[in-house]
Amino acid sequence: xxxxxxxxxxxxxxxxxxxxxxxxxxxxxxxxxxxxxxxxxxxxxxxxxxxxxxxxxxxxxxxxxxxxxxxxxxxxxxxxxxxxxxxxxxxxxxxxxxxxxxxxxxxxxxxxxxxxxxxxxxxxxxxxxxxxxxxxxxxxxxxxxxxxxxxxxxxxxxxxxxxxxxxxxxxxxxxxxxxxxxxxxxxxxxxxxxxxxxxxxxxxxxxxxxxxxxxxxxxxxxxxxxxxxxxxxxxxxxxxxxxxxxxxxxxxxxxxxxxxxxxxxxxxxxxxxxxxxxxxxxxxxxxxxxxxxxx
Amino acid sequence: xxxxxxxxxxxxxxxxxxxxxxxxxxxxxxxxxxxxxxxxxxxxxxxxxxxxxxxxxxxxxxxxxxxxxxxxxxxxxxxxxxxxxxxxxxxxxxxxxxxxxxxxxxxxxxxxxxxxxxxxxxxxxxxxxxxxxxxxxxxxxxxxxxxxxxxxxxxxxxxxxxxxxxxxxxxxxxxxxxxxxxxxxxxxxxxxxxx
Numbered sequence: 001x002x003x004x005x006x007x008x009x010x011x012x013x014x015x016x017x018x019x020x021x022x023x024x025x026x027x028x029x030x031x032x033x034x035x036x037x038x039x040x041x042x043x044x045x046x047x048x049x050x051x052x053x054x055x056x057x058x059x060x061x062x063x064x065x066x067x068x069x070x071x072x073x074x075x076x077x078x079x080x081x082x083x084x085x086x087x088x089x090x091x092x093x094x095x096x097x098x099x100x101x102x103x104x105x106x107x108x109x110x111x112x113x114x115x116x117x118x119x120x121x122x123x124x125x126x127x128x129x130x131x132x133x134x135x136x137x138x139x140x141x142x143x144x145x146x147x148x149x150x151x152x153x154x155x156x157x158x159x160x161x162x163x164x165x166x167x168x169x170x171x172x173x174x175x176x177x178x179x180x181x182x183x184x185x186x187x188x189x190x191x192x193x194x195x196x197x198x199x200x201x202x203x204x205x206x207x208x209x210x211x212x213x214x215x216x217x218x219x220x221x222x223x224x225x226x227x228x229x230x231x232x233x234x235x236x237x238x239x240x241x242x243x244x245x246x247x248x249x250x251x252x253x254x255x256x257x258x259x260x261x262x263x264x265x266x267x268x269x270x271x272x273x274x275x276x277x278x279x280x281x282x283x284x285x286x287x288x289x290x291x292x293x294x295x
Numbered sequence: 296x297x298x299x300x301x302x303x304x305x306x307x308x309x310x311x312x313x314x315x316x317x318x319x320x321x322x323x324x325x326x327x328x329x330x331x332x333x334x335x336x337x338x339x340x341x342x343x344x345x346x347x348x349x350x351x352x353x354x355x356x357x358x359x360x361x362x363x364x365x366x367x368x369x370x371x372x373x374x375x376x377x378x379x380x381x382x383x384x385x386x387x388x389x390x391x392x393x394x395x396x397x398x399x400x401x402x403x404x405x406x407x408x409x410x411x412x413x414x415x416x417x418x419x420x421x422x423x424x425x426x427x428x429x430x431x432x433x434x435x436x437x438x439x440x441x442x443x444x445x446x447x448x449x450x451x452x453x454x455x456x457x458x459x460x461x462x463x464x465x466x467x468x469x470x471x472x473x474x475x476x477x478x479x480x481x482x483x484x485x486x487x488x489x490x
Contacts, residue, residue, distance in 0.1 A: 049314045050377030052321060081309055081378045164306075263311070 024070035024275050027256045029157070030206035031181045036101060038250045038275040040073030041066050041268065042212060042261035048081035056086050058263060063090035065265045067099060069272035075184075075210065075259045076123075077105040077134050078115055084122035097125065103182075103210070103259075105134035105161060112142045116149070130182055132159035136167055136174070143178060157181035163212050165193050175201050184210035187255070188220055189248050189292045203254040211258040214249045215242065227295050236284065237277035242267070246274035248288045251281075305488055310378040312489035319445070320437040322374045326444065330426075333443040336362065337423040337452045344415065344459040352462045353400045359453050360396035362443035363389045370444060385446075385481070392453075392474040399471060404462040415459030422452035447482045450475035 026035035041063070049055035063074070076083050084104070091097050104119050106112045116131060131146050133139045139160060149155040159182030162171050168185075175183060175198070183202055187194045191213070202209045215221050224241040238244045242260075249258045260271050280288060323330060336358060343355030367389025376382035425448035426439040442448040453475045457468050 045309060045311055048310045048378050050310075050318055050374075052314070052317050055314065055317060079309070079380070081380060263313075 024272065027208075029181065029208045029256065031157070031208070036208070036257055037070060037072050038255075038257055039071060039246065039271050040075060040101075040103070040210070040257045040259040041071060042259035043074065043076045043083040043087060044080055044212075044261050045217070046261040046263040047076070047083035047086045049086060050082050056089055059086045060090040060093040061265050062263060062268050063087070063096070064094045065268045066272065067094050067096045069269055071268075071272055072099060073101040073103055073210075073257055073259065075103040075212075076119075077107055078119055079105070079107045079134060084119055088122050088124040092124065100125075101130070102128045103130040103132065103159075104128050105132045106142045106146065107134035107137055109138040109141070112138075112145045113149075127154055128156075130157040130159055131155050132161045132182060132184055134161055136160060136162060136170060139174065143174075147179070157208075159183055159208075159210070161185065161210075161212070165191060168193065168198060172197055172201060175205060175207060180205075180207050182208045182210060182256075184212055184259075186213040187211045187249055187252070188214050188216055189245050189289055190216065190220060192289065195252075199252060199254040208256040209254055211249050211255055214246055214258045214260050217261075220245060224292065224295065230291060232287075235278065236280050238274075240270055242270055243274040244288065246271060247279060248285060250275060251279040251285060308485075308488040309380065314378050315485075315489050316434065316438050318374055318378060319440070320435070322370060323437055323439065323441075323444070326369065330439070330441040330444055333362075333441050334423075334426060336442045337419050337448070337455070340422075340452055340456045341416070341419050344419070344456060349404050349406075349462060352404055352460050355456055355460065356396050356400035356463075359456060360393040360400070362449050362452070363396065364393040365443050366446060366449050367393065370446070385478075388474055388477075392471075395471055395474075396453075399463060399467045402464075402467070405464065406462075412458060415455045418451050418455030418458065420455075422448045422455060425451065446478045450478040450482070454479075 024037045024039070026037055028034065029036055046062075047059050049059060066074075074087060076087055078084065091100055102123055102125055104116075104123065106115055108115045116128070120128060131149070133142045133146065143158070143160070146155060146158045150158050159180055160171065160174055161184035162168070163184075163186045165186060171183070171185065174180070183198070185194055185198055187199070188211075199209065201207075221241055224245070229238065229241055229244060233244050236247055238247060246258060246260065249255060262268050262271065339358060340355050343351045343358070346352065367386040371382045371386035371389055375385070379385075422442055426441050428434075429436060429439040440448055442452050454472055457463065457471045457475075460468075463471070
């Protein structure tokens with residue numbers, strides 16, 4: 001590891017209290033220093049409930065619980081069906097328009113500006129905090145658009161996303177060659193390819209990292225829940241496999257925020273609790289990964 | 296998009312089983328009791344297939360066209376599009392199928408109608424009994440899938456009618472079978488993913 005990277009990681013790690021009290025622990029967004037909570041809320045599948053009033057009300061309850069627990073960052077995309085409109089409704093219901101850190105995406109090879117405007121309408125916000133080029137789709141066209149929007153003050157941060165290990169080589173090239181505030185990719189106890197290049201590069205370049213699929217869309221938890229939580233998980237105050245998996249992700253020094261998706265209030269509370277309490281050190285992180293790989 | 300090979304079937308599922316079945320239940324509730332009438336439509340198709348009169352075959356084809364048109368508008372366009380981004384395209388496919396059925400109904404038909412093949416009877420029977428799949432798989436009746444309202448029973452009934460109605464020329468029968476087969480494949484994939 002480069003010394004510069006080590007120092008940056010140490011600084012990032014030091015920014016987060018080991019044992020938090022009160023407000024949930026945060027990490028700084030490297031490009032501005034703005035603090036952001038370490039657990040956000042993803043909306044893929046879970047918030048795509050159509051026009052079903054009870055289901056939309058349940059999503060609003062999840063959002064309220066998320067904000068009550070100190071959460072801020074919510075991530076969505078035009079690709080997520082009705083999720084953006086559900087978020088907009090939930091934000092109004094929770095009176096959280098000022099509190100939310102809005103992260104959305106542009107996902108089109110045609111008119112990105114029109115799509116962003118439509119998304120903003122669904123969220124009912126004056127502007128987005130973060131817009132990302134979804135899965136690098138037409139990034140040659142959309143990334144300059146987002147940069148221009150940021151320059152005009154129509155947007156605060158710019159990023160790119162990928163998931164499930166796709167196009168990491170091209171992703172890395174963009175991280176090296178463009179001014180990015182955020183990157184988003186998949187990282188969890190089993191999908192650890194990002195540890196090799198993307199996470200060190202993000203730390204090196206001062207780019208914030210959002211982690212998607214921390215539970216592999218639930219597949220990881222379904223697999224883990226067939227086994228008892230190891231007794232030593234108590235050392236980092238884990239009471240469930242979800243917290244075990246989440247603490248592994250957010251304790252990586254280069255990770256800014258993980259964005260697990262859920263449709264349940266108890267799960268969002270459990271996820272938010274994972275950001276508190278003791279975090280694993282590097283030795284324990286290795287033990288966590290090794291234990292899960294052996295199950 | 297050089298990474299298509301890295302996508303699995305599940306990557307294209309953008310809604311949960313709960314969201315899907317709630318949508319079906321809301322849709323059924325909105326149109327009840329029209330489904331009770333539609334349930335017997337496959338019986339009418341069976342009768343049309345057996346009839347010696349050409350007008351009966353045309354009526355059967357128009358009944359199918361109505362079913363596909365309604366399915367495309369009421370389910371795919373009005374409801375499924377709430378949670379499935381490709382639904383406008385599947386709605387368009389339903390409209391195309393309805394148009395093809397109307398066109399074939401307008402064309403001259405063969406003079407003789409032979410006895411429908413056993414497979415045709417089987418497919419029509421499956422369409423007729425399809426609503427029973429809901430209670431048999433632990434779903435409430437509110438989520439039952441009925442001809443003209445949901446894709447699979449509509450596709451099964453269409454395949455049965457097309458296979459059974461020998462008055463329709465061979466190439467037209469093949470043409471009329473393409474979209475129902477694709478619809479069944481999409482429906483099977485969705486059912487596997489949300490199981």
